[in-house]
Each structure stands twice: as structure tokens, then as C-alpha cells.
Amino acid sequence: MNRKIISLIVCLNLAVFSGISSGQDLLIKNGTVLTVTQGTILNGDVLILNGIIEKIGKDLKAPEGIKIVDAAGKYVMPGIIDSHTHIALSGTNETGDAITPEVNMRDVLHAESPSIYTALSGGVTMVHTMHGSGNPIGGENIVLKMKWGKTSEEMIVPQAYRTLKFALGENPKRASSFTIGTPRYPQSRMGVNAIIRREFLKAKNYMEQWDRYLKAKKSKKAAKNIVPPRKDLQMEQLADMIRGKMVARCHSYRADETLEFIKLSKEFGFKIACFEHVSEAFKITKELVEEGVGISIFLDSWAYKVEASEGIAYNAAYCTKKGVLVSINSDSGERIRRLFNDAAKSMKYGGLSADEALKLITINPAIQLGVEKIAGSLEVGKHGDVAIFNEHPLSAYTACQMTVVEGEIYFDRAQYLKEREEMEKKKKEEEKKKGEKK
Amino acid sequence: MTRKTLTFFTVVVFCFSFGLSLDKSPNVIAIKGAKIIPVVGEDIEQGTILIKDGKIEDIGQNVSIPQDAEVYDAQGLIAYPGMIDSYCYLGLQEISAVSATVDSRETGQFNPQVKAVEALWPDSMHIPITMSNGITTAVVVCTGGLISGQVGMIRLAGWTPEEMVIRNSVAMHIQFPSVPRIRRRESQPQEQTSKQIEELKELLNEVRYYQKRKQAAQKNSNLPLPGFDEKLEFLIPVVNGKLPVLISVYADKDIRAAIQFVKDEKLKAIFFGVTDGWKVAEEIKKSGIPVVFGSLYAMPSEWDNGYDAIYRNPGVLAKAGVKFSFSSQSASLAKDLPYHAAKAAAFGLDKKEALKGVTIYPAQIFGVDDSLGSLEKGKAANIVLADGDILELSTNIKRVFIDGKEMDLSNRYTQLLEKYKKR
Structure with a gap:
């Protein structure tokens, strides 16, 4: 449906x-x-x-x-399509609050950013440029074509899915360390999961309020002074998630937190387009295949933090062979110009064929972004x-x-x-x- | 004759100190049928490498294989010398964001007394991963301050730091004073930089004076012995030109200043980084100072340099005649060393030169080319057998020998993979 x-x-x-x-x-x-x-x-x-x-x-x-x-x-x-990056933006993280689905990367596009040219120099023609991983629920992301010299509006790919950034683990836990005063809630993986659940419970409640209001308004017996519920921009976004108008892109590293988020998606009926980074995806290929959820990962960048310290270079090839839809992303204005090098490493670490390796940076990210009919x-x-x-x-x-x-x-x-x-x-x-x- | 006596002596010492039973690798190994790329000299099709007592006993197409030799058929494979990483943090950094696992940086401005190899953790998961990609030797580096400490050289084999260390100290690391890019337009930082260079010079002068007083006191017991000063003490080999300085320097302006500094102080120097080197290639060439390139996974410092400045830099310097080598500048991605060389080759550096930049050139730069860096008679048997070009991303490394011993190529990657294959 x-x-x-x-x-x-x-x-x-x-x-x-x-x-x-x-x-x-x-x-x-x-x-x-x-x-x-x-x-x-x-x-x-x-x-x-x-x-x-x-x-x-x-x-x-x-x-x-x-x-x-x-x-x-x-x-x-x-x-080449980069399924996860933060280029061509004049802002990445809205860390003032842990819950910020109302912010939209579309509003902070930076068309003159040299990062667009850098991407082109590495054969990249399309990117999914995203909100950062500071918040359990971040902002709405945007898909751009690398039309260097054109306006930001001309770069936007309207065919792509609407995607909302979620983030688990170390990054949302420590995001508030940059702010002064009491640490921001949440500070643990428990809190991260709980706050996302809270927001979806609120969203369901919000949707019901509106449903009741609209029903009541249509009813012949409607009261004359019926008042609509208050419009809430955060809830509108999460309601769109539940309605299937937008899909989740979830930053996660560990296998356990990834599984917890899958549970949340089932609890509230929203769709996960893709997990980001998932160093430990090779541990849970069974669940990822069952749920039909893809992954967008580094080929071998790892061990820069604890949750990334089991991110083996075989992850991409092993998951691919198990039937997971895998893309290799840059998450960097530098790595973006050598994604083809990263793809090649999947032949060494796990034995993918040349075509399978190329798919990691072309058709697979295209499918993840919902643009496989026009690109990839x-x-x-x-x-x-x-x-x-x-x-x-x-x-x-x-x-x-x-x-x-x-x-x-x-x-x-x-x-x-x-x-x-x-x-x-x-x-x-x-x-x-x-x-x-x- | 003398060499034979020496070899015999080595064998005897070896037998007595360890006992042959501990050594599982056979004493004499013949690697047969591989295409050999010795790096120095012509390639050898269908050649044989004979290993004895950890060294290359013989190499070529017509090598007679002794009866007691264990013969490895390497048909279809290519034999290379083990690669050398000229600047990395192997064994010093495990998880870069967790300071408890980072031992590559000391606090303070002047730390000539610290040695990177003394913090070496032989069990680092990054070492076997790097080794199994054909890297057998690494220069391990400490950073921070103006004088960061002594960088050492290790083999990527051994159970203890002592077994791993090739040289305790191959250079003294100096972070050459520079103006941060964002502050270049201000006037004050430049003054601060000159002041820091003066400070360095003053310190080296103090070292010379300290040494003179010490020598004088040794000759004449009536003279007072100067009090022990660790900062000065460990810089003595530097001012004597016995220990090279590894100078990290990036911008063209700073490179010029560093060349002058080396000349003024009469130091033996190696440069590291040198990202703007292509702007002053001739001057570097004239100085005779060799260059270690940092990770090429980087962006040009300025837009005007062109998008490929970092990539084409090695090719330009090589063409100018500068001696160079490559480095990973990493621990967790030290395995990527060959790809930095290949990237330079993609942007103008000759492919054979790129290979030399991870083998014989670093051996020469760090003064170990008598035993490392190429496949030649008498050198350490650090041999890598690959199923393709060793600088290529899709090439698989099939076998690695360090000092004649075959290495176990399993590592953290393969262990985790095997564990979860069982699921």
C-alpha cells in the first residue's frame, strides 16, 4: 500500500x-x-x-x-551515486534539540560549494546530502545532481524518495557535549530508543487528533465551534513517515541497535530505506534480508571509535553475497572523489565481481534513493x-x-x-x- | 669468506639462543616459479628465491635448490619485496577517538627524549591486517609539539616490542612551525612562526654548548660536569648529524624556511608531508633532502592549487629528481599504503617509481637499504607473493615471509568474518 x-x-x-x-x-x-x-x-x-x-x-x-x-x-x-554525504550544505547538524524532523537540508543548500566540483572530479553525478548524526531524529535530507554552476533548485532530484535522518549510538549520545550546561537527553542507547518511540507515539496521537477533527467536521451533527488541532511541524514529518510518504535513513553502527530500530519501524509501521555505516551488518544479514532493508556503508574506514571497531573490510562483499542491498558511501567531501577505489576493494575483501563492485556505487544507491528508473x-x-x-x-x-x-x-x-x-x-x-x- | 664465517656465526648464535625447535619455519626455503620483481634490477620470469637463515641466499632463474629445502610452488604468482610504510601509527593507536588507546602523542613542546617504539603494542589488531596486505616494515611515528620525539622502525612480526624493533630511532620528528591556513592573512602568526624557528635554533645551539661542556669535562676532571638535561641530551645525535630530523612541513613558504633551517643548522634531514612541494620542486631537489609523502587521501590546501594537487605532487617531485617515499599516515588504514603510491601513478608518477616509493626508496631514506627494500642476495627475506600487481586494489596477497618466516595471514577481519559465517 x-x-x-x-x-x-x-x-x-x-x-x-x-x-x-x-x-x-x-x-x-x-x-x-x-x-x-x-x-x-x-x-x-x-x-x-x-x-x-x-x-x-x-x-x-x-x-x-x-x-x-x-x-x-x-x-x-x-x-557514480553517493548514498550518504553532507556536501553542498551550509549546515549539517541542528544540535539545539535531540528531535528536529522539521529541519530540511533543502533550506541550506550551498550551490557554490567547491565540494560539488570535487565530487564531479571523482565521477560522482548524484548525492544524497544529509542531516548529521547528532540527533536521534534529525532532519529531512535531499538528493542532488552535481550540476556545478547551476542553482540549487536545478540540482534537486524530484524523483527521489523523501528521506528523514535518524541516528543511534555514540553520536547522538555525545552530541550535547558541544553545548554548555546540563547534558542533553538522551545520553545512552536506552534513551535514544526511548526518545524515538516517544516521538512516534506522539505522532500517532497527533494523527488521531486530526482524523477525529476532520471526521467531526464532515459529520452533519458537527458542533459549530469545533477547533482544529494545533499544527505541529515535527509531528507532520513523523506522520508522513507513518503514512509512507517518507522513508527512514538510520545511522547505526552496532548490530544490536540496528535490530532495535527495525523493531521500532515495525511497531509504528514506517519504512526504513537504508541503514547508514552499519559496521556490524555482517552479523545480522539474516534480519536485514528478511526485512528487505539495505545498507550504505564505508568499505573499510573503521576503528575511529569503539562502535566502528568491528567494521571489517569484508562487510560489503559478505552482505552483498547474502542478499543485502549494499552501497558504498563517502560521508566525506574528500572520500567522495575516490568511491571507485573503495568499490574495487570489495573484490579483494570478499571476492565480488567487477560488475557487483560497480553496482555498490551506481545502481544499488540508486535503488536506495528511489531513482533507479532514471539513474544508476x-x-x-x-x-x-x-x-x-x-x-x-x-x-x-x-x-x-x-x-x-x-x-x-x-x-x-x-x-x-x-x-x-x-x-x-x-x-x-x-x-x-x-x-x-x- | 668473511661473509660465510659471519653466516655460520649467526647460525650458531641463533641455534643457541632460541633453539631450532621453536622455529617452525624450515631453515631453507625455495620459492619456485614466481615472476620476481626485485625492484632493483630486471624482473625475473619463472625465477626461484632461496631463503636461508632468514636471508635471501640466492635469487634468479638458475638457482640450484638444496635437498633439505622446503619448496613452495609459486607458479602464477608475483614475488615482491615486502613494502615499507614510511610514516604510520601502527601499534601506537588502536581506536583513534579513544585517548586511552592512543600513545602516539606526548604533551609539551619539546620531547626529544620519547621514543615511539617504547609505546609499541605488539597485539594491535591493525598490525596483522597491514602485514597481510604485503607491508612488512613500518616507521612508527610520534607527533605533537615542536619536537615530537624519536621515530623508530619495526618489522610487522614478533611477539614483543624487542622482537619487532629494527631500529629504536631512525629520526627525530620536528613539526616545523607553520601558520594555520585560516590565520594566514593575519600578521601576527607569521611573527610567531619566526619566533618558534628561532626557539628551535636556540635550543640546538644550547645542545652544542652542552655537548662541548660535557666533552670538556670528560677530558679534564677539574672542569665541572654539566647537570643532566634530558632535552639537550637526546638532541646530541641530531646536532652531530648522526640522527636525521624528520621535519613535517607542508606549505611552500614553510618548505623554503625549513630548507634554510636545515642548511643553517647543518642537519641531516628528511621532509614529511610537503603537500605544496610541486611549487618548490627545484629548491627541494637542490637541498638534497628526501621527502616522505603523507596520505594522499587529502584535499588540496587551496582551491587555486587545482583539485589534483595532492595527487600530482609526487610525480612532479620525482621528475625534479627528489628522492621520495610514500606513507599511510594511519594505523587503522595502514594497509592502504600501496594505494597511495598507485594514486600518484594515476596522476603522473611512473608506475615503477611508485613501486620503488614503497620499497627501495624508503629503505634508502631511512638507511636500511643494506638489508631491506628489494629482493637481492644477502638481504632480509621479506617476500610477498601476490596474484597480481601489488599496488592494485583487487590484488590478493597469498603469502608473506618476514625474515624468512612464513606469516599467518589471519587477522581481525578474517576472524570476525569466520565467526559470523557460523551464524
Whole structure:
């Protein structure tokens, strides 16, 4: 039922937005095309028209005058998707309160942030940029395309799920240490669980108040002076969770706290899209598979705190093989530009195939964000979001050469090198002039 | 002749001190059929490495294998020298956010008396993980203050710190005074930096004077013996040029100042970090100071440097002729050492040079190339057998030998994995 509502919303959005696509035309020629979901095409072409992939194959004919990128000897893959990051924001954590579902990352987008360019330089075309992990219930997150130079409104991906950040464990426990005075409740995992339950109990109560009011208003015997319940922005958000209009993205590290949150989701009937970090996911693959809940994790960043000290590098591959939907995230403005390196490590630690490894940073995060119909693989009809590498993207020796969003080139290493060379020339000339003057 | 006598002597001492029964690895091992990349010299297809008494007895295509040798078939594998991490916190940091598990940083500005290896925890879970990725040697580093202490060199094998330590002290770590980036536009911090450099120079002068007074007192018993001063005492090898200084320095301006400082004080130096090195490559080359790169998992200090400044820096310095090596700058991710080298290769550094940057170059920089850093006759048998390029992310390390002993590659990762596979 909930899922139906979500897909209906997605369909409606698609209908509205595909008509006004701002995308461009581009033909990428003669590359090794790693579609991720439909195999690899040697000497393949990808034709993008109006930002949408029109055709994939060999020797494609393109309309006259179309921009052509020669990818001979290079690797063409779907744009990388980062399922969990905090880039392009001018605020991350609202730690003034432990419960802040009313805050929205959409309100603090920072379109000029260089982090967008950094992401592009690592082949990333889409990110889920999130509220921090300071609060048991944080804010609403947002999915962006890395359209460097465009306005924040143009970057927003309307097809994506609405997601709300939750956080368990050490971070919400210690978040208040940054504030002065009495420590903020909660200070333990008991409190974290209890406060989330409290808020959902309040939300159910709030929903019932409104249901009663609306029913009473419709009733013929309604009293004339009937007063509506007070609107509560926090409760509105949690009600949307219960109604299935929004899904949970829950920061957790330990296996036990992760299981407790699954219990909460069942208690209140909200949907978990994904657990974040889950160092110990390999301990509970059975439950994760049963519940159909995915994970968005680091490949091997670990042991920086106690709850991360069992986060083995095999986590991604082992969970994948057990049937859990796994994505590799950056959670960092630096790691975001080498997600393809992290994906490659899943081949070493756990023996994933190259395609399985690439899925961790493409189609899997796309599914987790509800955008698999428009992104995450190179398929006809999907958005023309593409990353081009000089060597196989899973090689340690590779470097991203070009990143394309909806047919438009946003990162071009050749162009960058040219500009840098010119800049250095200019600098040298200026220094020479200065020297002569002296 | 002398070498033979020495080997014999070593064997005798070895037998008496430990007893051969304790040593489970056979005394003579032949690794047969591998492609050998000695790093120094030509690659050897289908070669054999003969290990005896922990050292490489012979290496090549035509090595005669003695009858008592245990033969390991390494067909299809590639043999490399064990890699060397030039700057890490292995054994000194377990869980970085928990100060109780962090012993890499002492309080105070001047701590030449502390030695990193004296805090070494042999049971650190990060050591076997790192070793099982082909890293056999590590420079363990202490940080903090202006003079952080002495950095040492360890083998990633052994039950006690003593068994692990190769050199108690390979360098004195100095954090070169620098202006924090956010305060660069203010005038005062620059003055403070110059003041700190002066302080360092004054301290080194004091050391020289202290040493003179001590020497004089030793020669002439009528002269007063200066009172013991631990700060001065442990800096004596530094001013004598016997112990190199490992200078952490990043910005171009600071690198220039550090070169001048080394020259003025006549020190033997190694630089660490040097993220802006590409701006002053020629000057570094002229100084003759080798460079240890920090983790390449970092962002350029300034937007104007270009997004790939950190990545292309090693290639630029290598081209200028600067001697360099790579480091993990980590404990929990020390296993990633080869990938920092590969990243530099992705952005302009020659692939063979990248490999040298984790093998023979660090051995040369830290003065242990007589026994480490390459697969050559007479060197320690630190050998890694891999199923592919050792710098590649998907390559599996199949076998590791340290001083001729085969290592157990199980670690915290594999132990937890096996435990939960049973669920």
C-alpha cells in the first residue's frame, strides 16, 4: 500500500519533469561501455538526446552537429551515486534539540560549494546530502545532481524518495557535549530508543487528533465551534513517515541497535530505506534480508571509535553475497572523489565481481534513493549521467577524465589541464615582468 | 669468506639462543616459479628465491635448490619485496577517538627524549591486517609539539616490542612551525612562526654548548660536569648529524624556511608531508633532502592549487629528481599504503617509481637499504607473493615471509568474518 503510494508519486513526478528536461545532446564514441546492469560493450557508443540516453550500441548514427566525445581506449560508466554525504550544505547538524524532523537540508543548500566540483572530479553525478548524526531524529535530507554552476533548485532530484535522518549510538549520545550546561537527553542507547518511540507515539496521537477533527467536521451533527488541532511541524514529518510518504535513513553502527530500530519501524509501521555505516551488518544479514532493508556503508574506514571497531573490510562483499542491498558511501567531501577505489576493494575483501563492485556505487544507491528508473546504470531511457575513466574505474591507476550530467559536460580533465597550463604560463610571465621591473 | 664465517656465526648464535625447535619455519626455503620483481634490477620470469637463515641466499632463474629445502610452488604468482610504510601509527593507536588507546602523542613542546617504539603494542589488531596486505616494515611515528620525539622502525612480526624493533630511532620528528591556513592573512602568526624557528635554533645551539661542556669535562676532571638535561641530551645525535630530523612541513613558504633551517643548522634531514612541494620542486631537489609523502587521501590546501594537487605532487617531485617515499599516515588504514603510491601513478608518477616509493626508496631514506627494500642476495627475506600487481586494489596477497618466516595471514577481519559465517 505504502509502496504503491510512493511509486504513484514517482510516476507523477516523472510525467511532470521529463517533459521539461533541461538536458543536452551528446554522443560518446568508441569507449568500453560498462552499463553495470546490461553487460559491457567494447567499442561502444552512448547517445544522449535532451539529457536522456537515446541509444547504446556500436557505430551509432547521431544527428548532425551533435557534440561528440571520443572515448577510444577509455571506460564509460554510469555516473557514480553517493548514498550518504553532507556536501553542498551550509549546515549539517541542528544540535539545539535531540528531535528536529522539521529541519530540511533543502533550506541550506550551498550551490557554490567547491565540494560539488570535487565530487564531479571523482565521477560522482548524484548525492544524497544529509542531516548529521547528532540527533536521534534529525532532519529531512535531499538528493542532488552535481550540476556545478547551476542553482540549487536545478540540482534537486524530484524523483527521489523523501528521506528523514535518524541516528543511534555514540553520536547522538555525545552530541550535547558541544553545548554548555546540563547534558542533553538522551545520553545512552536506552534513551535514544526511548526518545524515538516517544516521538512516534506522539505522532500517532497527533494523527488521531486530526482524523477525529476532520471526521467531526464532515459529520452533519458537527458542533459549530469545533477547533482544529494545533499544527505541529515535527509531528507532520513523523506522520508522513507513518503514512509512507517518507522513508527512514538510520545511522547505526552496532548490530544490536540496528535490530532495535527495525523493531521500532515495525511497531509504528514506517519504512526504513537504508541503514547508514552499519559496521556490524555482517552479523545480522539474516534480519536485514528478511526485512528487505539495505545498507550504505564505508568499505573499510573503521576503528575511529569503539562502535566502528568491528567494521571489517569484508562487510560489503559478505552482505552483498547474502542478499543485502549494499552501497558504498563517502560521508566525506574528500572520500567522495575516490568511491571507485573503495568499490574495487570489495573484490579483494570478499571476492565480488567487477560488475557487483560497480553496482555498490551506481545502481544499488540508486535503488536506495528511489531513482533507479532514471539513474544508476547506462540504459536507454535513463538520464545521461556518465563518468569516463582512462583506465578501468576499478583499477588503482585510474583517473576520472570526464563527468556528464544529463548530457552536459560538467567536468573535463583535459580542459582542466589546459586551463592550468595557461594559468601557470601567465604566472611565470608575470613573475618575469616583476623581475625585470626590479 | 668473511661473509660465510659471519653466516655460520649467526647460525650458531641463533641455534643457541632460541633453539631450532621453536622455529617452525624450515631453515631453507625455495620459492619456485614466481615472476620476481626485485625492484632493483630486471624482473625475473619463472625465477626461484632461496631463503636461508632468514636471508635471501640466492635469487634468479638458475638457482640450484638444496635437498633439505622446503619448496613452495609459486607458479602464477608475483614475488615482491615486502613494502615499507614510511610514516604510520601502527601499534601506537588502536581506536583513534579513544585517548586511552592512543600513545602516539606526548604533551609539551619539546620531547626529544620519547621514543615511539617504547609505546609499541605488539597485539594491535591493525598490525596483522597491514602485514597481510604485503607491508612488512613500518616507521612508527610520534607527533605533537615542536619536537615530537624519536621515530623508530619495526618489522610487522614478533611477539614483543624487542622482537619487532629494527631500529629504536631512525629520526627525530620536528613539526616545523607553520601558520594555520585560516590565520594566514593575519600578521601576527607569521611573527610567531619566526619566533618558534628561532626557539628551535636556540635550543640546538644550547645542545652544542652542552655537548662541548660535557666533552670538556670528560677530558679534564677539574672542569665541572654539566647537570643532566634530558632535552639537550637526546638532541646530541641530531646536532652531530648522526640522527636525521624528520621535519613535517607542508606549505611552500614553510618548505623554503625549513630548507634554510636545515642548511643553517647543518642537519641531516628528511621532509614529511610537503603537500605544496610541486611549487618548490627545484629548491627541494637542490637541498638534497628526501621527502616522505603523507596520505594522499587529502584535499588540496587551496582551491587555486587545482583539485589534483595532492595527487600530482609526487610525480612532479620525482621528475625534479627528489628522492621520495610514500606513507599511510594511519594505523587503522595502514594497509592502504600501496594505494597511495598507485594514486600518484594515476596522476603522473611512473608506475615503477611508485613501486620503488614503497620499497627501495624508503629503505634508502631511512638507511636500511643494506638489508631491506628489494629482493637481492644477502638481504632480509621479506617476500610477498601476490596474484597480481601489488599496488592494485583487487590484488590478493597469498603469502608473506618476514625474515624468512612464513606469516599467518589471519587477522581481525578474517576472524570476525569466520565467526559470523557460523551464524
